[in-house]
Amino acid sequence: MSAHSNPQRKTILAGYRPADSGTQPDYLYPPYSSTVKRSPSQPLVRLPWSLSEVTGPLFGFDRIMANDFDLTKQHAGDPIGERIVVSGRVLDANARPVANTLVEIWQANAAGRYPHPRDNHNAPADPNFTGCGRTLTDADGRYRFVTIKPGEYPWRNHYNAWRPAHIHFSLFGPALATRLVTQMYFPGDPLLEYDPMYTSIPDERARRRLVSAFDWETTIPEQALGYRFDIVLRGRDATPMEDDLAKEGT
Amino acid sequence: MSAAGTAQRESSMQAAGGEGPGDRTKLETTSSQTVGPYLHIGLTWLVTDDLVGPGTSGEPVVIEGRITDADGKPVDDALIEIWQANAHGRYDHPDDTRDLPLEPGFKGFGRVPTDASGAFRLRTVKPGPVPAADGSMQAPHVNVTIFMRGMLKHLATRIYFPGEPANAADPVLRSVPAGRRDTLIAKPIGNRALQWNVVLQGAGETVFFEY
Numbered sequence: 001m002s003a004h005s006n007p008q009r010k011t012i013l014a015g016y017r018p019a020d021s022g023t024q025p026d027y028l029y030p031p032y033s034s035t036v037k038r039s040p041s042q043p044l045v046r047l048p049w050s051l052s053e054v055t056g057p058l059f060g061f062d063r064i065m066a067n068d069f070d071l072t073k074q075h076a077g078d079p080i081g082e083r084i085v086v087s088g089r090v091l092d093a094n095a096r097p098v099a100n101t102l103v104e105i106w107q108a109n110a111a112g113r114y115p116h117p118r119d120n121h122n123a124p125a126d127p128n129f130t131g132c133g134r135t136l137t138d139a140d141g142r143y144r145f146v147t148i149k150p151g152e153y154p155w156r157n158h159y160n161a162w163r164p165a166h167i168h169f170s171l172f173g174p175a176l177a178t179r180l181v182t183q184m185y186f187p188g189d190p191l192l193e194y195d196p197m198y199t200s201i202p203d204e205r206a207r208r209r210l211v212s213a214f215d216w217e218t219t220i221p222e223q224a225l226g227y228r229f230d231i232v233l234r235g236r237d238a239t240p241m242e243d244d245l246a247k248e249g250t
Numbered sequence: 251m252s253a254a255g256t257a258q259r260e261s262s263m264q265a266a267g268g269e270g271p272g273d274r275t276k277l278e279t280t281s282s283q284t285v286g287p288y289l290h291i292g293l294t295w296l297v298t299d300d301l302v303g304p305g306t307s308g309e310p311v312v313i314e315g316r317i318t319d320a321d322g323k324p325v326d327d328a329l330i331e332i333w334q335a336n337a338h339g340r341y342d343h344p345d346d347t348r349d350l351p352l353e354p355g356f357k358g359f360g361r362v363p364t365d366a367s368g369a370f371r372l373r374t375v376k377p378g379p380v381p382a383a384d385g386s387m388q389a390p391h392v393n394v395t396i397f398m399r400g401m402l403k404h405l406a407t408r409i410y411f412p413g414e415p416a417n418a419a420d421p422v423l424r425s426v427p428a429g430r431r432d433t434l435i436a437k438p439i440g441n442r443a444l445q446w447n448v449v450l451q452g453a454g455e456t457v458f459f460e461y
Contacts, residue, residue, distance in 0.1 A: 034400025055343035106292025
């Protein structure tokens with residue numbers, strides 16, 4: 001992987017495999033008009049693996065509150081809308097669970113409105129819904145949120161543009177290389193094919209994996225429908241046998 | 251559960267994993283999507299603009315800058331995250347097994363949104379050197395990840411320190427075209443303060459990395 005310039009200090013690191021072809025959008029995708037002025041024009045510079053990229057911030061329960069996973073219990077009253085359970089597993093591309101990793105979500109309320117100064121959509125605000133949650137995955141990589149089904153909302157990207165209903169997800173995983181921000185969609189949403197964020201993903205199957213699935217097993221009787229959304233972070237290459245390499249070097 | 255429900259569920263789960271029957275342990279990585287304009291709702295609870303806790307070694311330094319787009323307009327809806335080693339050069343992470351001190355007051359993670367003028371400000375310490383892929387040492391640097399509306403996947407870049415002799419031999423800086431290296435090196439702007447701006451596109455475009 002690298003020059004053998006200094007055998008005494010050899011640091012052979014296993015890196016993370018790149019995401020599969022077609023699964024990631026490009027920076028420039030003109031149908032999503034904001035990318036035009038914000039995407040780099042120069043090619044990215046490839047970094048060799050070092051500790052800087054295979055390490056990353058890790059977060060514990062010290063910062064997570066008991067109700068942070070339940071977006072319906074963050075205010076005095078019940079939020080308006082359809083209660084749902086959103087759960088799934090965080091795995092790496094080697095199909096191993098990503099345990100104890102921070103999952104952050106945010107979303108619009110049931111009417112498609114965010115409690116944000118820049119959201120001037122004339123849909124009702126909901127004083128009982130902030131739309132922000134977080135949790136840590138368990139030892140099997142599982143996470144679970146209770147929330148409200150978000151509404152679709154208009155945006156100004158093009159004439160009569162509407163975002164499909166979605167929940168934003170932010171994940172860290174074990175390394176800088178596994179950082180991921182994505183969006184979860186809902187099955188059967190007719191707006192998906194018109195949405196340039198969704199269609200920015202070249203591979204049709206990769207797009208569809210951002211669509212959650214109705215999940216009868218996590219549906220709570222007389223309470224809330226369940227939706228399942230599994231997330232796959234980049235997977236690490238097999239670890240080189242550092243001892244053998246070190247012996248060769250000496 | 252109905253057959254249709256099962257099929258839908260499997261399409262979401264990649265239930266078989268990977269591409270073929272012989273490769274059941276490989277899954278395809280989830281696609282990135284933008285943080286959108288309302289990122290603050292979900293992400294600012296963890297704002298960490300001062301990384302320097304009690305007992306931290308090293309002189310505190312303020313790093314401030316602005317993010318601008320292809321027209322030089324400030325990007326007022328971005329989020330910057332940083333990750334760095336402590337002043338001894340140790341990352342607070344189990345994969346960094348070197349015999350160097352960890353400090354409970356310094357975790358190495360920062361997160362800050364840009365303000366209405368596209369500006370951000372962080373207070374940290376200059377990290378110690380960490381090894382490069384070839385076993386040589388990298389110059390002190392801060393790893394930067396940038397998110398914003400209009401960015402379908404995050405950007406990665408680095409902040410290097412001005413007047414640092416190790417910059418000349420740093421393998422990453424040397425891998426960058428000479429005329430663009432300056433975009434990665436902060437500029438001194440006073441007593442223990444540095445300026446490091448991000449130009450997303452066009453003249454003076456910041457060097458961005460992939461890894």
